Amino acid sequence: MSEELKFHFVVDGDDFTSAGKASVQVKKNLRQLGLSPETIRRVSIAMYEGEINMVIHAGGGVADVTVTEEYIEILLSDKGPGIKDIEQAMQEGFSTASDNIRSLGFGAGMGLPNMKRYTDYMDIKSTVGVGTDITMRVNI
Amino acid sequence: MKISTIKELLGAKVICCADELDKHVYSACGSDMMSDVLAYVKDQAVLLTGLVNSQVIRTAEMMDMNCIVFVRSKMPTAEMIELAEECGIVILATDKRMYEACGLLYSNGLHGNRVKNV
Numbered sequence: 001m002s003e004e005l006k007f008h009f010v011v012d013g014d015d016f017t018s019a020g021k022a023s024v025q026v027k028k029n030l031r032q033l034g035l036s037p038e039t040i041r042r043v044s045i046a047m048y049e050g051e052i053n054m055v056i057h058a059g060g061g062v063a064d065v066t067v068t069e070e071y072i073e074i075l076l077s078d079k080g081p082g083i084k085d086i087e088q089a090m091q092e093g094f095s096t097a098s099d100n101i102r103s104l105g106f107g108a109g110m111g112l113p114n115m116k117r118y119t120d121y122m123d124i125k126s127t128v129g130v131g132t133d134i135t136m137r138v139n140i
Numbered sequence: 141m142k143i144s145t146i147k148e149l150l151g152a153k154v155i156c157c158a159d160e161l162d163k164h165v166y167s168a169c170g171s172d173m174m175s176d177v178l179a180y181v182k183d184q185a186v187l188l189t190g191l192v193n194s195q196v197i198r199t200a201e202m203m204d205m206n207c208i209v210f211v212r213s214k215m216p217t218a219e220m221i222e223l224a225e226e227c228g229i230v231i232l233a234t235d236k237r238m239y240e241a242c243g244l245l246y247s248n249g250l251h252g253n254r255v256k257n258v
Contacts, residue, residue, distance in 0.1 A: 016193075016195075017193070017194045017219070018194075019195065019198075020194075020195060020198040020202075023198070023202065024198060024201060024202075027201070027202070037204065041181065041202070041203070041204060044202050045178050045181075045202050045203070048178070048198065048199075048202050049175065049178060052195070102173075104191075104193055104195065105172060105173055105174040105175075105189075105191045105193065105195055105196065105199075106173070106174055106175055106195070107175075108173040108175045108176055109175075110173075110175035110176060110178070110179050111175055113179075114175060114178050114179055117179070
């Protein structure tokens with residue numbers, strides 16, 4: 001691979017059932033590139049958690065995935081309510097999700113910690129009332 | 141443990157991908173919270189859950205799991221079955237409750253961590 005590959009997805013915030021579609025597509029694309037199952041799994045789990053977060057907290061957003069020779073970068077961007085206290089949000093078990101979200105199997109307070117766990121680099125930029133941008137990288 | 145053995149131990153119905161019953165699973169995870177499932181990667185695992193929505197199938201797909209068991213007589217929707225077929229994930233359904241289903245698999249040699257062919 002001599003050039004960067006880029007994938008762009010719009011994540012629909014109104015449809016919980018379809019949440020995760022972009023991550024499934026990324027997983028397929030990465031398989032076609034012949035990357036290791038371990039790398040593919042780390043990227044797709046981190047992106048999937050981020051995608052779910054965008055749907056349940058932010059009304060959707062956009063996801064951009066860039067594949068270079070050295071790493072895979074995932075940029076998730078939303079115009080949701082923002083994260084008040086990022087340090088608190090990073091703690092395992094902390095969640096602001098409603099009971100309704102929990103009944104759907106999410107909101108255990110593991111999303112952001114899982115994203116950090118599976119990536120080599122993660123940066124969160126968030127402004128309350130404006131939105132959140134999350135950059136993650138998995139080294140190849 | 142072969143998926144066909146799981147089916148027998150749990151008295152489960154095969155909902156889809158019946159041609160994959162000879163595949164092996166090496167570990168198991170029982171949860172209704174998908175982020176807890178996503179927290180710990182297991183090798184070729186089976187997921188036991190009482191949660192019924194499309195995200196169960198996507199979570200299993202993300203984790204490279206090859207079998208999902210719905211407990212407490214829960215049945216997946218047509219859309220979920222379609223998704224599972226696309227990914228080649230076997231779906232089983234049992235009337236046993238989570239505790240009993242997990243206990244049966246564990247006591248028959250399928251432990252939480254990776255184990256050799258059982």
